[in-house]
Amino acid sequence: MSGGTTATGGFGAIVGNELRRITRDRTGMFFILVLPFLIIAVVGSVISPSGGGGIRLGVADLDDSSTSSELLERLGDTHGVRIVTVPDRVELEKGLRLARFDAGLVLPAGLGDRVAGGERGEVSIVVTPTSTTALTVQSVVGGALAAANNELSATRFVVTEVGVPDAEARVAVDAATDQLTAVGVDQRRVGGDSITITSAFDFTAPGQLILFMFINSLAVGAALVEMRKLGVARRMLASPTSLSTQVAAVLTSRMVFVLAQAGIIVGFGLLLFGVDWGDPAGALAVIVSFGLVSVGAGILAGTLARTPDQTTAVGVPLAIGMAMLGGCAWPSFLMPEWMQTVAKITPHAWAMEAWTEMIFEEATLVDVLPQVAVLLGFAAVLLTVSVRRLRHTLTS
Numbered sequence: 001m002s003g004g005t006t007a008t009g010g011f012g013a014i015v016g017n018e019l020r021r022i023t024r025d026r027t028g029m030f031f032i033l034v035l036p037f038l039i040i041a042v043v044g045s046v047i048s049p050s051g052g053g054g055i056r057l058g059v060a061d062l063d064d065s066s067t068s069s070e071l072l073e074r075l076g077d078t079h080g081v082r083i084v085t086v087p088d089r090v091e092l093e094k095g096l097r098l099a100r101f102d103a104g105l106v107l108p109a110g111l112g113d114r115v116a117g118g119e120r121g122e123v124s125i126v127v128t129p130t131s132t133t134a135l136t137v138q139s140v141v142g143g144a145l146a147a148a149n150n151e152l153s154a155t156r157f158v159v160t161e162v163g164v165p166d167a168e169a170r171v172a173v174d175a176a177t178d179q180l181t182a183v184g185v186d187q188r189r190v191g192g193d194s195i196t197i198t199s200a201f202d203f204t205a206p207g208q209l210i211l212f213m214f215i216n217s218l219a220v221g222a223a224l225v226e227m228r229k230l231g232v233a234r235r236m237l238a239s240p241t242s243l244s245t246q247v248a249a250v251l252t253s254r255m256v257f258v259l260a261q262a263g264i265i266v267g268f269g270l271l272l273f274g275v276d277w278g279d280p281a282g283a284l285a286v287i288v289s290f291g292l293v294s295v296g297a298g299i300l301a302g303t304l305a306r307t308p309d310q311t312t313a314v315g316v317p318l319a320i321g322m323a324m325l326g327g328c329a330w331p332s333f334l335m336p337e338w339m340q341t342v343a344k345i346t347p348h349a350w351a352m353e354a355w356t357e358m359i360f361e362e363a364t365l366v367d368v369l370p371q372v373a374v375l376l377g378f379a380a381v382l383l384t385v386s387v388r389r390l391r392h393t394l395t396s
Contacts, residue, residue, distance in 0.1 A: 011245050011248065011249045011252075012249075014245075014246060014249035014250065014253070015249045015252050015253045015256070035212070036208045036209075036211075036212045036264075036265050039204070039208050040201060040204050040205050040208050040269065040273060041272075041273070055081050055082065055102050055103065056082050056084060056100070056101045056102045056103075057075065057081055057082065057083050057084070057101060057102065057103055057104070057105055058084050058085075058086050058092050058095050058096065058100065058101035058103070058104040058105070059072060059075075059083055059084070059085050059086070059092075059104070059105045059106075059107070060085075060086050060087070060088055060089050060091070060092045060104070060105070060106045060107070061085065061107045062088070062089075062106065062107060062108050062109045063107045063108060063109050063110065063111040063112050065111065065112025065113070066112060067111055067112035067115050067116070067121075068107040068111055068112060071107065071123075072107075075105075078143075084100070084101060089106055089126075091333065092104045092106065092126060093126065094331065094333060094360075096126060096127070096128055097128065097202075097360040098203050098331050098360075099203070103125060103126065103127045103138075104125070104126035104127070105123060105124070105125055105126070106123060106124040106126060107123050108121075108122070108123065108124070111123065125138055125142075201269070201273035201274065201275050202275055202276060202359050202360070203331070203356075203359075205265065205269040205273060205275040206275075206277075206328075206352065206355035206356075206359065207323070207327070207328035207329060207352065208265065208328070209262060209265045209266065209269070209287075209355075210290060210323060210326070210328050210348050210351050210352060210355075211319065211320070211323040211328050211348075212261060212265065213258055213261055213262055213287075213290060213291060213294045214290075214293070214294045214297065214319050214322070214323070214348070215315070215316060215319035215320070215323075216257075216258075216261055217254065217257075217258055217294035217295060217297060217298030218297060218298050218301045218311060218312075218315030218316070218318070218319055219298075219311060219312055219315060219316070220254070220257060220298060220302075221298045221299065221300075221301040221302030221303075221305065221311040221315065222302065222305070222308035222309075222311040222312065223302065223308075224250075224299065224302030224303060224390070224393065225302055225305050225306070225307060225308045225310075225311065226308055227393075228393055243391060243394060243395065246394055247387060247390055247391055247394065250299070250390060251295060251299070251383075251387070251390075254295045254298055254299060255291060255292070255295050258291040258294050258295055259287070259288075259291055262287045262291060266283070266287070275359075276359060277355075277358070277359065278355070278358025278359045278362070278363065279358055279362075279363065279364045279365055281364070281365040282354070282358050282363065282364055282365040282367070282368045283358060285365055285368070285369075285372045286351055286354045286355065286358075286368065286371070286372060286375070289351075289372050289375035289376050289379060290347060290351045290375055292375075292376070292379035292383065293347045293375055293378045293379045293382060295379075295383070295386075296378075296379055296381075296382025296383040296385070296386045297382055297386075299383075299386035299387075299389070299390055300382060300385060300386040300389060301314070301315050302393075303386065303389035303390055303392070303393045304389065322346045322348050323348050325339070325342065325343045325346055325348070325349070326343050326346040326347070326348025326349035326350075326351070326352055327343060327348070327349055327352045327353075328348055328352055331356075332349065332352065332353070347374075347375055347378040350371045350374045350375055350378075351371070351375060353371055354368040354371035354372065354375075357371075
């Protein structure tokens with residue numbers, strides 16, 4: 001009973017001491033408490049739809065006909081509209097959810113043939129439920145399409161009824177403006193009413209969460225170097241606390257630190273920026289699994305470095321590079337396919353994939369279990385290696 005009490009007391013003392021060592025670093029606290037929110041605020045504001053520069057209209061031209069080209073040309077000439085083409089509707093909706101566009105326009109395949117055959121053609125204006133520019137976009141796009149519709153209808157009428165070539169009919173159409181409308185506009189919302197927040201902060205906040213959980217874990221690895229150089233490890237061995245208890249205490253202190261970092265970013269992200277973190281159970285699973293990855297990486301860095309400065313000099317650039325490759329700085333679908341494949345070697349890519357699915361696709365814990373399983377695999381490897389290194393460090 002006495003031995004158990006001693007072990008418990010030693011465990012708690014080591015955990016408390018390690019956490020105090022971490023929180024006494026004022027520079028480190030700046031990286032923990034201030035810098036993540038500065039980056040989220042700056043990056044989120046820069047790519048926010050309210051950043052100015054006119055309406056950014058994403059267009060998926062699935063028809064690729066003279067009719068669709070003419071519509072796009074007319075829209076491109078509209079003041080205050082910037083057109084960005086995308087290959088398909090999937091990429092268009094992703095761009096909307098990540099705030100790359102203010103609205104989207106889909107020109108379906110066969111539009112030109114239906115219009116040429118005198119049938120009703122339909123295009124889709126796609127907006128997010130919380131878009132503040134939806135009415136403006138609908139008005140601008142609808143006006144441009146209506147003008148194009150009148151011209152198309154009038155041209156077809158002249159060609160059919162008068163029998164003149166298309167080029168001559170187009171000249172005559174300049175005087176005809178009250179013809180039947182051939183193209184209708186169908187407006188739909190991405191994701192329905194269930195998505196309540198689709199801002200740029202919804203992407204930048206998870207990216208910074210992943211980055212700072214990992215980068216700060218590497219940074220606090222310097223404490224292990226100091227422990228070894230100051231002889232703290234040797235004095236700990238002279239105490240009644242066993243080596244296994246000491247190892248468990250160091251692991252626990254690092255996990256408490258990582259979870260506290262995550263809690264701060266999640267809590268303030270919700271309160272300050274209105275970030276919707278998705279399914280609570282799924283979010284907790286991703287945070288814990290990536291936290292274990294971060295702890296393993298941080299302890300490994302601390303046991304490999306020879307000086308405290310090495311953990312920062314090597315760890316920080318490595319962490320930033322992995323975060324960028326893993327899609328924390330920009331959506332992974334914007335990267336080349338080969339780079340998306342290479343990114344899978346980083347745990348950051350799997351964590352970011354899970355966050356993206358939960359926030360933008362309403363995924364639940366069950367849906368992100370594959371990503372969580374991969375993260376736990378990364379954690380198992382890193383923790384196995386780091387624990388062995390830590391035991392060696394504490395006994396050397």
